[in-house]
Amino acid sequence: MRVPRTCAALLVLMTAVSCTAAHGDDAKPGAPAPVLPAFQRLLPAPERARAAAPGTGYRLEPGTVIRAGSASSGETREAAERLAEQLRASSGYSLMVVDGDQANGILLRIDEDAAELGDEGYELTSNAAAVTLTARTPAGLFYAVQTLRQLVPAAGGGIVQGGTITDRPRFAYRGAMLDVARHFFPVGQAKRYVDQLAQYKVNKLHVHLSDDQGWRLAIDSWPRLAEYGGATEVGTGPGGYWSKEEYRSLVTYAAERHVEVVPEIDMPGHTNAALASYAELNCDGKAPKRYTGIRVGFSSLCMTEQKKEVTYRFIDEVLGELAELTPGPYLHIGGDEAHSTGAADYAAFMDQAQKTVAKYGKTAVAWHQLAAARPADGTVLQYWGTAATSAAEKGRVADAAKSGHPLILSPADRLYLDMKYDLTTGPGLTWAGYVPVKKAYDWDPGGYLGGAGVPESAVLGVEAPLWTETIATRADLEFMAFPRVLGLAELGWAPKGAHDWTAYRQRLAEQGPRLDAQGVTFYRAPDVPWS
Known part of the structure; x- marks a missing residue:
């Protein structure tokens, strides 16, 4: 890979x-960058x-x-x-x-x-x-x-x-994720992000299409998912959803720029929008109210014997339609923070979800919590732990990697673009700590889980997720993504021998005028000598 x-x-x-x-050794933070030869920029x-x-x-x-x-x-x-x-x-x-x-x-x-x-x-x-x-x-x-x-x-x-x-690239998978479930963004914004990413050789756009706060893609077999479940978002906004034609247009637009779209339907937790849309998906047969907060872990698709048939039909029809719309190889099935699903039910549900993905000729991707259950052959795990993640949890991920499951690395305290830069940052969260530009860049994906026994050969690549609990505008989206997503591009493509913060910050500074010319609202990190 x-x-x-x-x-x-x-x-x-x-x-x-x-x-x-x-040059960088002598440069002071915030000082103008020296003019570098073109190859060094x-x-x-x-x-x-x-x-x-x-x-x-x-x-x-x-x-x-x-x-x-x-x-x-x-x-x-x-x-x-x-x-x-x-x-x-x-x-x-x-x-x-x-x-x-x-x-x-x-x-x-x-x-x-x-x-x-x-x-x-x-x-x-x-x-x-x-x-x-x-x-x-x-x-x-x-x-x-x-x-x-x-x-x-x-x-x-x-x-x-x-x-x-x-x-040539170091890693095959170089991705960024855009959450359109917590706050809705139209397809045009996703296309703009594709253009911004592709010019730096990022080749995957992971779109988080469903969560407790909203369902963002029309599904013919379950129309109320989008029509009703898509009509809310965090706060009091109107929400929204993408039609199938809009989703297809994004897939085509991205493919023309050699970016694959990786769609995610998060299950069995993070499903309140679906549960609110269809009462029969609930164990008690009663639909909950739609949800506009930011709490996690409270929702779950029902796995009782009486409800298992409708739940499995639901995931089959939803993933079947999604597979038909998506020419790329991956379908992301979530699997994180399913705190309201018992361990046995979780394992059984994820077994079925992975079988369904394979039925439609796709490769399943799931958040790394699946490592505690039964990852199917070929399933890709996406790791979002932090430095504080327990050795036991890292060990389960390492065992999965040794068993042949490729890993996408998205450590939250390095690559979560919704984490604040520092105390002064307006949007964003801090549960994984502050993530300044240097911290987002200054780590090695190949050796990140080496202490847990994960070899670099198991690392498929890296991805920078942008969750949108606190992000509702294009300006805030770009401010939180840029320039940290450029560090993601560098980590995914550049050889390990080029990894050096002092050199990188000079090259990053050279991108300032380019981002300005493209109208990108970006964070001018004080330790980067912007041109």
């Missing part, structure tokens, strides 16, 4: 970032970057053409058109897109024989004649384009630094 890399490659990268680190850091002599790069000019290759596929042409659109906006140049592989201009090419680049890797070369982007897959070509976007001067013209970048 991970791409191995050689010691030589790491040494090249470490040499490349050493100058950055030297990239975020996430590439696996290998060899810069040519100054002034030997490619000059982007009004007559520059973007070439989609002589044997271009539709996806190559699409990548070329999108790059042209993005560069036109900043430069004002016409930037025609043409077929052909002549060695001038900006050339995008797929080389299916470039096995060393893997599924998402690429090579970028820049010289006086051309910039050439090569990948084995369309995803790799897309990520090459994202790197080129960072190398093009902010004004859109000028010289793309000469040299060669060869790059």
Whole structure:
């Protein structure tokens, strides 16, 4: 699931970032960042970057053409058109897109024989004649384009630094989660988040579609879930839900940017919106009131012998419709904080939920509490513990990992984007402590659970969840996500040898003008020397 890399490659990268680190040693918190060479500004850091002599790069000019290759596929042409659109906006140049592989201009090419680049890797070369982007897959070509976007001067013209970048991700799964259940956000906001994430090589969007406070996706076989259960949210807001067409449009939009949507229906707890919508899902046959608070752990689907049949039919029909809407491989079935479900009932319920996911040809993902029950073969566990999580709980997760269950790491005291930065932060919670930008970045996913016996080979990747109990506006959403989600992107993609806070904060500072230009409301961490 991970791409191995050689010691030589790491040494090249470490040499490349050493100058950055030297600048950072002398920089004072809050002081303007020094101007860094373009290859040293990239975020996430590439696996290998060899810069040519100054002034030997490619000059982007009004007559520059973007070439989609002589044997271009539709996806190559699409990548070329999108790059042209993005560069036109900043430069004002016409930037025609043409077929052909002549060695001038900006050339995008797929080389299916470039096995060393893997599924998402690429090579970028820049010289006086051309910039050439090569990948084995369309995803790799897309990520090459994202790197080129960072190398093009902010004004859109000028010289793309000469040299060669060869790059692949450290982890296959690089995700962010958006909770639309506690506070509802329209599909347009989710698409905006996709754009923001994809440019930093994040490749998964986990959407939390149901919880006690609201059900956010239309389900034909259980229409009151959205119509009634979706009409509330935390506080007094009106809630809302996505139609199937809107969800499909998000899946398509994300796929065009090589982001997979991972939908979550949280079960058997976190289900008050469903229980309020259908009385028959309750053990006593009585629907509770809809809920607009933020307490957790009080709701549960019914698992008595008399109700088990309707409960299992419910999960079969809901997950069946969700699977039909979702081309990606994963369905997330929650499984956390089911405090009102007995241990035996919990295990039986999760057994059935995992069988149902497999029935529809998908891979189940569940929060790591499933490790205390019976994870089915192939189920992925998402770990959200903290430094204070007990050794026994970590041990269960480690046992599951040793049994072949891949792990997604989302430690709450590192990657929960709804935790406050500090005492002055307006939105957010503090149950996992404050999570400043440095803390969110300064840890190693590969060794995080090593003390519990989890090898790096068991780590599928990392994900930064953004829960929305206290987040109701786009401005607050972006303020809490940025810049910490960029640390997530770095941890997921960059080689371990590039991990260095002093160097990273300089590169992070270089992203400030880019985020400003995109209208992103972000937290200006005082220990980052923003440009």
